[in-house]
Amino acid sequence: MLVYEFKLAGKQQQFNLIDEAIRTALFIRNSCIRYWLDNKxxxxxxxxxxxxxxxxxFEWAGKLNSMARQASADRAWSAISRFYSNCKKKVSGKKGFPKFKKRGHSVEYKTTGWKLSEDRKCLILTDDFEIGKLKLVGTYDLHFYQIKDIKRVRLVKRADGYYAQFCIAFARKIEIEPSKKAVGLDVGLTHFYTDSDGNKVDNPRFLRQTEKALKRLHKRVSKKFCQGQLQSNSYKKAKDKLARxxxxxxxxxxDFAVKLAKCVIQSADLIAYEDLQVRNLVKxxxxxxxxxxxxxxxxxxxxEYxxxxxxxxxxxxxxxxTSQNCSNCGEAVVKTLSTRTHKCLHCGTVLDRDENAALNILALGLSTVGHTGTNAWGENDLCLDLVTDSDKLTR
Structure with missing residues (x-):
């Protein structure tokens, strides 16, 4: 599945109608959650x-295309099925009980309610909202794909404008020469990751670099906010700058994650990494x-993608x-988070703490099946098959 994104160019009246369509889709999603709560x-x-x-x-709900309404219901069912799955798996902590959403940012059409112009440079929405023709601004060329291959069209509202995403059914596979190399990755805060070869990538800390500017913009927004009154245009402009x-x-x-992940994948045939539960770490x-x-x-x-x-x-x-055990002899060397050097008194190994952890991660990846992939992309869990005639793992 490919997702091509274009920025939409149109009139303000058209964008107001898109906002109305987004609110309608949100209403249908929340109504489906309510219907499920009343009928288990x-x-x-x-x-x-x-x-x-x-x-x-609701007459105004009927303006939205029928398949767009079904797509909103699919979103509600996705939240419900995820809750059922977490309960069945006995996931620790919160199970993700479906909640009502206050704000919506997108509306999704399936195969009807839209069409492309002959040159495929404009998107025409044909439902009863009468949004009309919107120009697609981007570098992708939709001529390479059949209209029937475009399974979904999603309109997304962001701080800097409106976008159209085209979900295209296309089996994409890239073949490159094997590097005959395996690598283990240990992520951290001082360095973004340290691999089993001792290579390190610095942590860019994008939020920390922008923190002063964000604080300044937050102050402007709070100064222009009027309690219990209609907000001024200056408040809206300040809020827009903060969102941007x-x-x-x-x-x-x-951008950093995409480029770095692609570089790592192209440089090794097997990549082992920690199965971290980030939602627990941020506690x-x-x-x-x-x-x-x-x-x-x-x-x-x-x-994984x-x-x-x-x-x-x-x-x-x-x-x-993985940070405590010695990568050479396996003995436990208890260290605090501030101790950055691994010194094993049993075998005398002296290594950087993160490099030692990366070596342990690689050893675990080679010696155990573990699991490949994740459900982060909304797909079913991938399975591992252990090939009997070799030690290779295939997806």
Missing amino acids: KVGKYDLSAYCKILAKN KHLKVSRQRK NHKLAKSISDASWYQFRCWL FGQLYGKITIAVPPHW
Whole structure:
């Protein structure tokens, strides 16, 4: 599946109608959650049928395309099924009980409610909102794909404008020569990661670099806010600048994660990394901001995506004791977080703490099955098959 994104160019009136469509999709999603709460035995198809009832009861809800209403119901069912799955797996902590959303940022169409112009440079929305023709601004060329291959079109609202995402059914596979190399990665805060060869990548700390500017913009927003009154245009402009600055930080993180993950995948045939539970790590309030700024989970998602794309093996191993055990003899050498050098009194090994952990991670990846991939991309869990005639793991 490919996702091509274009920025939309149009009139302000058209963007206001997109906002109305987004609010309608949010209403349908929340209504489906309410319907599920009142009727616990309903399933996915019951929610899709309930969309038709909502369209009859609310005239403005009927303006949204029928498949777009079903896509909103699918979002509600995705939250419900995730909750059921976490309960079945007995996930520790919160199970992710479906909640009502206050704000929506996107509306999704399936195969109807939209069409492309003849030159495929404009998107035309054909539902009863009458949004009309919007120009697609971007470098991708949609002529390479059939219209029937475009399974979904998503309109997304961001701080700097409106975007259209095209989800295209396309089996993408890239073949490169094997490097005959295996590597283990230990992520950290001082360095973004240290591999088993001793190579280090500095942590960019995008949020820390922008923190002063963000604080200044936050002060401007708070000064212009009027309690219990209609907000002025200057408040809206200050709020927009703050949102754009946060959007820039998030894009910097994504760009860094994508490029670094692709580089790692292309340089090795097997990549082992820690199966970290980031949501538990951020409970440490002294390190929560630094951990969130590092975006380890996003890096892992892209690592697994490119691993599948290039046909490489990615293995997530349990992180327990990888920093404490000696990579040479296996003896436990208890260290505090401030101790950055591993010194084993049993065998005399002296290594950087992170490099020692990376070697332990690689050894675990080679010696145990672990698990490959994750459900971060909304797909089913991938399985590992252990090939009997070799020690290779295949996805």
